[in-house]
Amino acid sequence: MKPAPFDYLRPQTRDEALTLKAEHGDDAMFLAGGQSLVPAMNFRMAQPTVLIDIGALDDQATITIDPASGALHLGSRVRHRQLEFDPQIAATAPLLAEAAPFVAHAQIRNRGTLCGNLAHADPASEFPAVMLALDATFWVASTAGKRELAAKDFFLGIYTTALEETEMLVEVVLPASPPRSGYAFVEMARRPGDYAQMGVAVCMALHETGTIESARIVLCSAGDTPMNAHNAASALIGEVPDQPVFEAAAALVDQDIAPLGSVHASAEFQRHLAQVLTRRALSIAGARATGERRQAA
Amino acid sequence: MTEPRPITLHVNGRDHTDEVEPRLLLSDFLRHRLRLTGTHVGCEHGVCGACTILLDGEPVRSCLTFAHQAAGHEITTVENLAGPDGTLNSLQQAFRQAHALQCGYCTPGILMTLTPFFAENPKPDESEIRDALSGNLCRCTGYQNIVDAVLIATGQITAKGTT
Amino acid sequence: MSPTSPSITARKLLGAPLTRNEDPVLLRGAAQFVDDVELPDALHATFLRSPYAHAKLGPIDVSAALERPGVIAVYTAADLGPVCRPSPLVVPAAPVPGLIFNEATHTPLATGKVRYAGEPVAMIIAESRYLAEDALADISVDYEPLPVVVDLKRAATPDAPRVHDHIVGNVAAIAHQTKGDYAAAAANAHKIIRRQLSYEHGMAHPMETRCVAARYDTLAAHLTVWASTQAPAALRTALAERLSLGDHDLRVVAPFVGGGFGVKVLMYYPEEILIP
16 A cells, blocks of 8 residues: 655656656656545556656646636646635636535545546546536647647546647636526535546526527546537527426436446446436526526526 | 655644655655654545645645655644643544544544634534535544534533533 | 533533543544554565455465565465464354354465455565565466355355365354244244345444554563454464463553454454464
8 A cells, every 4th residue: 555666756847847757758647636646556556657746836726717708727736625615716617616525525625636637537537527518628738839629539538538648738728608608517426525426517508588509418427438418418409498308308318328337336327317417407507597697688 | 766865844833854765655754754643544545534634724635645745835733733731722622522532543634624624614513514524534433423522612512511 | 412501510420421531642643553653673564465366376486575675574374384274263163053163264374275355375574564565566476266256145055166175065154043932933923924134244444454563572582462453362362372472471462443343353364463
């Protein structure tokens, strides 16, 4: 239960961090909060020979809102705790604040980072699903420069992302939510803080006439990666945001998920949960969107 | 370079300088290099909470932190709670009155989790206390008396008759 | 919780809560559990454990581990001599007439074959726990996996894989106990209900995991063992017998123990025998 030996580097700038990663390639891993990496190292399931601690990169801990676009920019060291409590997040991306309390426990959230969590790509994690629901864009950097990736193209499989050997996830950008929008995150776990048996993130926006104009339904613990329930989401477009519509859409979620089953829940039970939790999430999001529309009117 | 290298950590208000390997966990540094054995190790993967300490005033898992990562931060352990003459602080006193510990192995981790909570929540209700405790496991008490201890410490109930 | 509970009531010992004498030291984090006991220059042990639930144990090559700096010794069953014999029976056979009882206890390190996933196969002694764990990867073991049975009903059939080669159906004991006159009761019963009850494996999970430390004072010819155990006296008796020591040549100390719930009582865990 003690980690294997490693060399420990603590760069002072992002360029330095990227140069070190270019030098060491796959032998090196970035250390941000360490809340997923260090347990894996304690079990010796991960044995990087070099750790690049990005803890000194202060400029990576920022949360900013672009005044022109209203987009939210989150740096690589933003911690789960900030997502839970930061007033800017609550105002511009409340889905993050709603999902954050489901991530492990407060002690883990005090250290764990959003980008670390996304790079770890655990299929049961909440934030990958939330990122897809929010239509996030990821900025990934290396010594060769920066490139942009849609969140949906980032998660490739269990613990597998589109990050190349020399790259670091440096920024997450969330577009401003459209007018008349609603959101919800709902999760079922055996106890608070346990791995999700099933989780659902929903974003929807209404047309000014009140019908659903856009919707995204993304599930965690429902497959190898966050699972986008596009059939269910498509069924909502043009419909009135009411219970029968939500129930009909929730029934279609099953087509787009591939839960693996585990000791915590059989795949069959997960499928049942997916439907129930989607219905609940759609109700909550729908009510919020309707509320937004009324306020604007 | 995996060999020991110099480190200075600020623990319970004092600086401690040593030379340790990068892979030495903060929990092991505190317990074996500083002989502050109040911080306990249970699961060694961040789930049980027995190793909880305060890093810059926030509860974190010392078994998931490398000692070198903690350089430049303020570390507080259970040994810092009681007075220099050993007088228990009000939270510890309430634990004693409420019989909030049996074997005592999880207790330091729980005290550290509750210390900032206690400071920031003058009158928490039971569900808020249980929520605050959700990241610490206790096998002996069933948590009820721990909840009572916080209610006693925050003046919301009084201890049952005690000697 | 009543917000208006009465405070200090009449002081009597019976029926009134007492504060415990041990709480202050526990609350200050000053209580000594086994891993807190300061043993300067102590060596540390770790165990190579079988990944297989059932496998023949072939040759074990520890040479690379012995060459690793900081590793002091590596033991397998072959190195232990008479220490490596089956553990004492913890609970003797019940005096039930017609009892079938098959005694088969474990050896401190696996011999011949491994019988459960996690069974210790080798013990590494090194200068630190970290170094000892590094050496685990140095040991190579020849396992020949054997068929596994983990279901109680299937294990009890005559052709099930045998945990102990001489025990058919993996039966530890068969005891028939009767009381009263069932035939008469059945004849007069209003209704007879038969049920087969299945319940889950019970686990104890104390927050402090099992822990054992030992120090041998060569000058005094005296062994001190610190163990996170619920039964230090019984452990002392077992160790004295196992290590051929007189009762007064060793002492077993159970300091503060972080919970036991049964799992730390009278099991004679391999570590409890091997560390001393």
